[in-house]
Amino acid sequence: MKKIFLLIIFNLSVIADYSDHKESEIVINELVNQHGFDKSFVIQVLKNAQRRDEMLESVANPAEKTKTWDDYKAIFIKKKRIQDGQDFIKKNSEVLQKAEDTYHVPKEVITAILGIETNYGKNMGNFRVLDSLTTLGFDDPRRSKFFRSELIQFFLLTRENNLDILKTKGSYAGAMGYSQFISSSYRAYAIDFDDDGYVDLFNSVEDAIGSIANYLKIHGWKKEGKIVTRSYPNNVRKFYKPHESLTQFIPLRFEEDGKDLHFIGDDNFRAIARYNISDVYAMAVYYLTEELKK
Ligand SMILES: [Ca+2]
Numbered sequence: 019m020k021k022i023f024l025l026i027i028f029n030l031s032v033i034a035d036y037s038d039h040k041e042s043e044i045v046i047n048e049l050v051n052q053h054g055f056d057k058s059f060v061i062q063v064l065k066n067a068q069r070r071d072e073m074l075e076s077v078a079n080p081a082e083k084t085k086t087w088d089d090y091k092a093i094f095i096k097k098k099r100i101q102d103g104q105d106f107i108k109k110n111s112e113v114l115q116k117a118e119d120t121y122h123v124p125k126e127v128i129t130a131i132l133g134i135e136t137n138y139g140k141n142m143g144n145f146r147v148l149d150s151l152t153t154l155g156f157d158d159p160r161r162s163k164f165f166r167s168e169l170i171q172f173f174l175l176t177r178e179n180n181l182d183i184l185k186t187k188g189s190y191a192g193a194m195g196y197s198q199f200i201s202s203s204y205r206a207y208a209i210d211f212d213d214d215g216y217v218d219l220f221n222s223v224e225d226a227i228g229s230i231a232n233y234l235k236i237h238g239w240k241k242e243g244k245i246v247t248r249s250y251p252n253n254v255r256k257f258y259k260p261h262e263s264l265t266q267f268i269p270l271r272f273e274e275d276g277k278d279l280h281f282i283g284d285d286n287f288r289a290i291a292r293y294n295i296s297d298v299y300a301m302a303v304y305y306l307t308e309e310l311k312k
Contacts, residue, residue: 169199195219196226
């Protein structure tokens with residue numbers, strides 16, 4: 019008896035029929051009634067989805083939160099990644115220049131983001147986006163609403179871009195392609211930068227470069243702006259003029275090699291943090307950018 023019981027539990031944790039989940043009716047209705055999807059298609063897709071418990075673990079403990087700045091920095095700011103980034107800039111100099119001219123985002127910043135997100139396209143994620151967004155959308159205790167909304171966006175994206183909804187892959191959180199855009203960002207900010215009439219973040223490095231620059235521009239990137247300024251504790255005021263509001267500047271503290279480093283995050287720091295809401299992420303982009311400039 020005990021063995022059979024365990025076997026059933028085990029099976030439930032591996033395959034969950036998400037067409038049958040108590041929250042799925044809202045998703046199915048929205049897709050059918052608001053977006054014109056065929057109901058049997060949606061149900062069939064949700065039946066095919068598989069619950070992946072490791073995604074719930076990962077989303078609860080992202081590297082940005084569990085790792086110290088020293089650890090995080092050690093992963094991304096190292097010789098190989100800097101060298102690969104410099105090679106990437108050489109190889110794609112024309113399109114990077116076009117993005118810089120159009121959106122005023124320096125080529126090193128775009129390249130640093132690609133380097134941190136996917137190691138310049140070498141690691142775009144191996145999870146089915148469908149499994150990520152159903153697992154997190156139906157079973158994540160904290161952010162299920164957000165991921166359910168992304169699941170709906172993913173249905174729309176795959177229909178618009180003619181992607182196979184059962185095969186499209188991404189990160190554990192459903193981020194896709196060279197630039198790791200989630201579905202709503204893909205639909206809203208990804209652009210066709212190689213002019214072939216199709217927005218393709220999976221195969222077109224040109225589209226990914228243009229899309230990152232477009233995203234940053236829309237999220238407040240300033241041509242003459244700064245990412246961060248070095249600061250010192252209790253000395254924050256020195257770095258902004260009296261008429262400027264304090265809320266525009268983010269005081270940042272990082273412990274690096276046992277020492278406290280203080281910075282003020284500026285507009286362009288904010289724009290990067292909109293890409294991935296994390297101070298250590300934005301700081302790693304800044305550090306890698308500076309290395310790529312050398
Ligand atoms: Ca294209």
